[in-house]
Amino acid sequence: MVLVLALGDLHVPHRAPDLPAKFKSMLVPGKIQHIICTGNLCIKEVHDYLKTLCPDLHITRGEYDEETKYPETKTLTIGQFKLGLCHGHQVIPWGDLDSLAMLQRQLDVDILVTGHTHQFTAYKHEGGVVINPGSATGAYSSITYDVNPSFVLMDIDGLRVVVYVYELIDGEVKVDKIDFKKTSSGQSAH
Amino acid sequence: MMKKKKVPDWLNSSLWSSPPSSAAAAVPSPTPSEPPPPYPPLSVLDPPEPRDSPVIDHTDPPPDDAHHHHHHHNHNHNHNHNHHRSDRDNDNDSDDAVSSLPSAEEISRQAQILAELSRKVIDMRELRRLACQGIPDSPGIRSIVWKLLLGYLPPDRGLWSSELANKRSQYKQFKDDILMNPSEITRRMYNSTSCETDDAKCESRTLLSRSEIPHGEHPLSLGKTSVWNQFFQDTEIIDQIDRDVKRTHPDMHFFSGDSQFAKSNQEALKNILIIFAKLNPGVRYVQGMNEILAPLYFVLKNDPDEENAAFAEADAFFCFVELLSGFRDNFVQQLDNSVVGIRSTITRLSQLLREHDEELWRHLEVTSKVNPQFYAFRWITLLLTQEFNFADSLHIWDTLLSDPDGPQETLLRVCCAMLILIRRRLLAGDFTSNLKLLQNYPSTNISHLLYVANKFRVQSV
Numbered sequence: 320m321v322l323v324l325a326l327g328d329l330h331v332p333h334r335a336p337d338l339p340a341k342f343k344s345m346l347v348p349g350k351i352q353h354i355i356c357t358g359n360l361c362i363k364e365v366h367d368y369l370k371t372l373c374p375d376l377h378i379t380r381g382e383y384d385e386e387t388k389y390p391e392t393k394t395l396t397i398g399q400f401k402l403g404l405c406h407g408h409q410v411i412p413w414g415d416l417d418s419l420a421m422l423q424r425q426l427d428v429d430i431l432v433t434g435h436t437h438q439f440t441a442y443k444h445e446g447g448v449v450i451n452p453g454s455a456t457g458a459y460s461s462i463t464y465d466v467n468p469s470f471v472l473m474d475i476d477g478l479r480v481v482v483y484v485y486e487l488i489d490g491e492v493k494v495d496k497i498d499f500k501k502t503s504s505g506q507s508a509h
Numbered sequence: 510m511m512k513k514k515k516v517p518d519w520l521n522s523s524l525w526s527s528p529p530s531s532a533a534a535a536v537p538s539p540t541p542s543e544p545p546p547p548y549p550p551l552s553v554l555d556p557p558e559p560r561d562s563p564v565i566d567h568t569d570p571p572p573d574d575a576h577h578h579h580h581h582h583n584h585n586h587n588h589n590h591n592h593h594r595s596d597r598d599n600d601n602d603s604d605d606a607v608s609s610l611p612s613a614e615e616i617s618r619q620a621q622i623l624a625e626l627s628r629k630v631i632d633m634r635e636l637r638r639l640a641c642q643g644i645p646d647s648p649g650i651r652s653i654v655w656k657l658l659l660g661y662l663p664p665d666r667g668l669w670s671s672e673l674a675n676k677r678s679q680y681k682q683f684k685d686d687i688l689m690n691p692s693e694i695t696r697r698m699y700n701s702t703s704c705e706t707d708d709a710k711c712e713s714r715t716l717l718s719r720s721e722i723p724h725g726e727h728p729l730s731l732g733k734t735s736v737w738n739q740f741f742q743d744t745e746i747i748d749q750i751d752r753d754v755k756r757t758h759p760d761m762h763f764f765s766g767d768s769q770f771a772k773s774n775q776e777a778l779k780n781i782l783i784i785f786a787k788l789n790p791g792v793r794y795v796q797g798m799n800e801i802l803a804p805l806y807f808v809l810k811n812d813p814d815e816e817n818a819a820f821a822e823a824d825a826f827f828c829f830v831e832l833l834s835g836f837r838d839n840f841v842q843q844l845d846n847s848v849v850g851i852r853s854t855i856t857r858l859s860q861l862l863r864e865h866d867e868e869l870w871r872h873l874e875v876t877s878k879v880n881p882q883f884y885a886f887r888w889i890t891l892l893l894t895q896e897f898n899f900a901d902s903l904h905i906w907d908t909l910l911s912d913p914d915g916p917q918e919t920l921l922r923v924c925c926a927m928l929i930l931i932r933r934r935l936l937a938g939d940f941t942s943n944l945k946l947l948q949n950y951p952s953t954n955i956s957h958l959l960y961v962a963n964k965f966r967v968q969s970v
Contacts, residue, residue, distance in 0.1 A: 320692040322728055345729040350741055416714065441717040448717065472728055476692040483727045484719060494727045495719040 321398055322350060324373070326470035327357025327406070327434035328454035330383065331365050335456035339468050341492050342455065342485070348372050351472070353397060357434030357452065358406035359383050381406040381434070394426050398475045399501060403428035407435035407451070413462060414451070420444050429501060430473075430480070437463045439471070439484060441497055448499060450482065457487065478502075619645040626653060631664040633657070640911035643904055643956065651903065652812040655805070658910040659831040661824060673820070680823035684780060687787045691728070691740045698723045743787070746794050750782045753799040761899065763807060774810065777822040778802055781829060795840040800894045802829050804903055835916050839890045854917070855885045861925045865965055869932045877940045884947035888924050892916075896927075896950045904955045914966070926962035927953075 324346070331337060338346075351373045358381025360366055366386065369376050380389035393404040403426035410418045414436040423431040429447045437460035439453035453469035460466060468487040473480055482497040622639050625631055636657060644651045656662045661676070662669055728737045754775050758764040764778075765771055781802060786794040805828050810821040817824070833840075844850035859881050863870040873879050887895055892909065894902045905923060912919040928935070930953060935943050 320690045345731065347729075349744075350728065441719075442714065443717050444714040474692055474728060476690075476696075479696075481692070481695075482717075483722070483729075485727075485729070494722055494725070496722050496727070497717045497719055499717065 321352050321475045323353045323397060323473040324351045325355050325432050325452045326455040327452060328359045328437050328458060329365055329456045330359055330361060330458035334458035338456055339487050346372055355404050355432055357432060361385050377404060379404045379406050382408045392426060394428055399478050400430055400475055401428040403431040405433050407433035416442050419449050420446050423447055437466045439469045622650060629666055633664050637911045637913055641908055644907045648813045651808050655808055655910060659828045661827050676827055677820050677823040680826050683784050687784050691736045694736045695726050746786050747783055750779055750794055753796055754778045757799050757803050778806060781826045792837055792840050797891050800891045804906060805829055854889055855881050858885050858921050858924050861921055862928055865925060866929050869935060872936050877943050879940060879943050883944055885924060901955045908959050922962040922965045925965055926958050930961060
């Protein structure tokens with residue numbers, strides 16, 4: 320039972336001052352084992368804040384991040400799942416499933432987490448699952464209107480993943496879930 | 510007006526105290542109405558057949574660490590009831606000579622215990638009487654006797670298999686319910702609503718469907734009734750238990766080390782303590798409970814009967830609950846200062862010491878100002894598991910569990926005996942040396958200790 324927080328596109332301080340208070344009250348240290356962040360924090364203070372929530376922090380670089388040393392993509396293995404991380408502005412067309420699927424095959428991961436569109440999506444395709452946690456602060460974007468703040472918490476338990484989607488809609492936190500599983504831990508032939 | 514009690518005769522030999530003249534000077538002359546020193550009820554210590562062997566007296570615990578097990582001295586004693594002590598002496602013989610065969614008395618006691626255990630309905634009084642003198646170390650005996658003494662097994666043998674099956678399945682139920690992590694709990698909640706889980710890799714491309722969560726259960730929930738929230742609140746306790754279990758008896762392969770066996774034992778200890786903590790929110794887990802559980806689990810796990818050993822965890826859980834029920838109050842912080850709390854128990858020990866050895870009491874508490882809380886706290890709350898080596902503490906527990914006075918009373922008597930046995934050194938010491946001595950109690954002959962403790966038993970007229 321491993322809890323992984325996936326979030327990104329906060330754009331602090333340029334487009335948003337901070338995470339919504341209701342999100343912050345829920346995000347307390349000691350519960351989450353890993354944080355994967357798609358990028359565009361943009362400043363070090365956000366990095367430090369995330370570090371207090373969980374020491375195991377993975378970040379990929381968004382185009383507005385001030386820290387230049389974050390990698391473009393990252394992969395990590397948590398339990399039975401391989402996760403891939405990328406901000407997504409590099410993948411053109413932005414948010415296109417086919418292109419993202421190509422990236423996923425390149426990275427050879429079961430779950431690809433990308434951002435940039437500021438909109439929560441979760442797709443599955445032959446290569447695996449693509450998740451976009453949206454923008455945790457609800458920052459505006461050039462391609463999405465009316466952004467609701469959102470982030471994702473994945474509960475990886477053996478071969479199953481339960482993805483909890485947290486969205487702030489009209490000032491209230493709404494939580495949904497998505498279940499999926501792997502059939503086996505080995506490579507599946509396509 | 511309080512009568513000053515004299516030091517009992519049997520203590521008054523040159524063995525225990527400094528030169529008789531000073532002892533006499535320190536203690537007022539005995540009043541004529543003082544009853545003779547009480548002896549334990551004959552029924553408890555009476556050996557099955559009277560012994561003629563010569564009295565072998567017990568040695569004074571040596572001033573230093575040399576094991577006195579191998580020393581025997583003959584002393585003159587003013588004591589004239591030799592035959593009552595003889596079976597204890599013979600115990601000493603057999604206990605002391607590590608490599609010698611068990612004495613005839615021990616063999617006969619073992620035979621008696623086995624005979625008692627094989628009866629259809631066990632006479633608990635008789636079993637207690639036999640067990641009080643010490644349970645033989647032969648494999649399997651202690652395990653069954655302790656289970657009987659703690660009330661886990663009923664005296665009627667015919668009921669054993671059904672009782673055991675019952676309790677063991679109950680424990681399994683506890684484990685399933687309590688040790689389940691929230692992922693599984695919520696999954697079971699979901700399974701009742703829908704069985705749809707998407708396969709991550711399949712031919713079609715679709716948007717993954719979002720579904721509602723039952724009862725607002727999500728990992729970051731801060732609701733009081735949320736299983737996730739409760740889980741995270743419990744992790745603190747679970748971490749504490751984990752740490753303590755890893756530190757239990759680091760010198761024993763059974764409990765510590767990298768072997769699979771040690772790890773599975775640690776796992777069992779953890780499970781028992783976690784389940785106990787969850788089932789008893791009033792007392793939860795307190796450091797030290799692991800030390801009380803350890804001997805219980807050890808004895809039960811080392812049962813040569815395979816089935817018993819396999820279910821040792823379940824059996825140990827219930828025995829632990831039973832054992833702790835008498836001592837729970839020691840672990841509840843709010844009760845510390847109450848009539849049933851640990852402080853009051855320590856005060857009773859102090860009073861007991863004063864009753865039996867006023868001189869020592871006065872020297873310890875008044876002159877050298879050794880507050881009994883400094884040493885007795887650990888003695889009492891941990892049931893003397895930390896003061897003696899493991900094998901010796903098992904012997905002490907034989908007596909604690911079987912004595913009809915009950916474990917707490919017996920424990921106090923044993924503690925009192927512990928103090929009196931080293932009275933010479935305590936009387937000669939100041940605060941520092943006495944405290945050091947009491948917090949690192951010197952190794953001693955357990956049978957002798959228990960014998961002395963037994964002598965403090967309140968006599969019925």
